[in-house]
Amino acid sequence: MSTRSVILDEIVRIAEQQKKKLAPLTDDLPLLGSGLDSLCIAVLVATLDDTLGIDPFDRDGDVPFPVTIGDFISLYENAPA
Amino acid sequence: MRRPERRSLWGLTVASGLSPGRFVADCDGRIDLVDLAQIGAPIVADDKFRDRSVLISCNRQLPAVLAMLALDGVARRILLCPPDLSPVHLPAVIAEAAVDMIISDGTGPAAQPIDGIERVAPGPSGPGGDRSRATEWLLFTSGTTGRPKAVVHTLDSLTGPLDDGLAVASDAVWSTFYDVRRYGGLTILFRALLGGASMVLSHAGEALPEFFGRAGQAGVTHISGTPSHWRRALMSPGVEAFAPRYIRLSGEVADQAILNNLRLAFPGADVAHAFASTEAGFAFDVRDGLAGFPANLIGQAGGKAELRVTDGSLRIRSVRTASRYAGAGGDLMDAEGFVDTGDMVERRGDRYHFVGRREGVINVGGLKVHPEEVEAVINQHPAVQMARVRGRSSPITGAIVVADIVVRSTVARSFQTTRDEILAACRLALPPHKVPAMVYEVASLNIAASGKLVRERA
Structure with missing residues (x-):
């Protein structure tokens, strides 16, 4: 399964779990406009760390925070394995 | 012309100068401070509040700010109720603070009438004068098991942080992601009111792009929030709608990533992170853009806030500290007047870093x-x-x-x-x-x- 589809599946699963109504997911959609709140995104990032073994958010660095779903997916697709 | 009254929030606001254009605004309204002084109405010291213990219950923040201005120096006690306080805890909170009056616009945790407690709508009130009473300010701490705990502050302890040497021009427009019924928000409101500036209030549930739009239009120059507020802001479209000169983080550990990201997103702004808690009050801020704080802050005596590290946790003694917990809440400070923040710190080179909380x-x-x-x-x-x-x-x-x-x-x-x-x-x-x-x-x-x-x- 591609990184993209893992992420999109997780977004749907977390929205369901947290009882959030999701907007149709497109690359241009702002992450925070998708229906997910900060807590959901925190859960998403931790889940992806567990399943993909990737946490692209460097606590000490300059990784910009993603604004759209597309930004978020590219962060993971471009993260060094 | 009457001499401005000292001591009270309104008196100090007047003393900072009521130039035209100074305002306090929220999502639904705006009040010009000079109009308040001219009509006198909601701000006149009203005898019906005298010596009462008053709970403020409104979802919006602007009516609550007007009530604060009306009550300080007159009421015995002001209990600030953030809108997310569970009504389940209300009876215990009311008993503990000996509340005998509620100011409410029909919203907030005490939206419904409570037997035996007088209710007043926020708004114009009658004549009166003396504002010299040292009103107690009761604020809820940011999180506890079960029933929320309130601590007792005074106008002096709450305005203590303004003495930190931060130079703010009088045309400043402050804002905060915090609710002003919380310590982190209230001290920002006081910076605006006492510093001759204006204030844009946030609103629970308001979408960030809308808030940014309001903040941009109102010309917000100084804005505070937690690192989590700021991460959310940077992930939100519309953040470019405003260009603050000063960004402040508090309430959580600011890591290097959020400090760097804010510097990149707002190249024209000073970014500072502050350490404060509802109990201990504001202790210090760090303005060099680096996570952690300089080790030489520890052990300095005679400053506004004295810091020490005992058993790995940061302790603070300061005139900005709350005096006690409301009710039978246990001791807030040790025999020497130091508050144990419960925040564990570790020295690395010439800086201390926060490494977590005691008790997990x-x-x-x-x-x-x-x-x-x-x-x-x-x-x-x-x-x-x-x-x-x-x-x-x-x-x-x-x-x-x-x-x-x-x-x-x-x-x-x-x-x-x-x-x-x-x-x-x-x-x-x-x-x-x-x-x-x-x-x-x-x-x-x-x-x-x-x-x-x-x-x-x-």
């Missing part, structure tokens, strides 16, 4: 979670032998809650089923930030010689 308290986006209250819910599940709840570092909310569970050996069903049931029970019993984001099965958990579960620092 987890800070999820500024909201504190005690592991024990989550464990108590999980332990009710018949398949659970033992549970440990801990914080897991999050680049989005600082931390999230996770649980490690030892399942009883007699249980044959799948862990998946047990986990789903535990999560369902947690969602029923706990607010969303306290529900474990992940539940792991572990073979065992360490127990210390004291018989207590070994906790890692969150």
Whole structure:
């Protein structure tokens, strides 16, 4: 399964779990406009760390925070394995 | 012309100059301070508030600000009720603070009438004069197990932080993501009111792009929030709608990533992170753009706030500290007047860094979670032998809650089923930030010689 589809599946699963109504997911959609709140995104990032073994958010660095779903997916697709 | 009254919030606001154009605004309205002075109306010291213990209950922040201005120096006590206070806790809170009057616009935790307590709508009030009373300000701490705890401040302790040497031009427009019924927000409001500036208030539930639009239009120059507020802001479209000159972080540990990101997003702004708690008050801020704080802040005597590190945790003694917990809340400070913040620090070179909370308290986006209250819910599940709840570092909310569970050996069903049931029970019993984001099965958990579960620092 591609990184993209893992992420999109997780977004749907977390929205369901947290009882959030999701907007149709497109690359241009702002992450925070998708229906997910900060807590959901925190859960998403931790889940992806567990399943993909990737946490692209460097606590000490300059990784910009993603604004759209597309930004978020590219962060993971471009993260060094 | 009357001499401006000293001591009171309104008196100090007047003394800072009521130039035209100074305002306080929220999502639904705006008030010009000079108009308040001219009509006198909501600001006149009203005898009906004299010596009363008043709870303010409004969802919006602007009516609450007007009530604060009307009450300080007149009422015995002001109890600030953030809109998220559960009405379940209201009777106990009212008893503890001896509340005998409620100012409400029909919203907020005390929206419904309560037997035996007089209610007043925020708005114009009658004549009166003297504003010399030292009103007590009761504020809720940012998170405890069960019933919220209130601490007692005074106008002096709450305006103490303004003495920190931060130079702010009088055309400044302050804003904060915090609610001004919380310490972090209230001290920003006071910076605006007493500093001759204006204030844009946030509103719970308002979408960020709308808030940014309002802030941009109102010309916000100075704005504060938690690192989690700021991460959310940077992930939101519309953040470019405003260009603050000063950005302040508090309420959570500011890591280097959020400091760097803010510098990149707002190249023209000074970025500072402050350390404060509702109990200890504002202690210091750090303006060099680096995480942690300079080690030479520790042990300096005679300053506005004295800091020491004892048993690994940061202790603060300061005139900005609250005087006590309301009711029988235990001791707020030690015999020498130091408040133990419970924040553990570690020295690396010439800086101290925050490494977590004693007792494993987890800070999820500024909201504190005690592991024990989550464990108590999980332990009710018949398949659970033992549970440990801990914080897991999050680049989005600082931390999230996770649980490690030892399942009883007699249980044959799948862990998946047990986990789903535990999560369902947690969602029923706990607010969303306290529900474990992940539940792991572990073979065992360490127990210390004291018989207590070994906790890692969150």
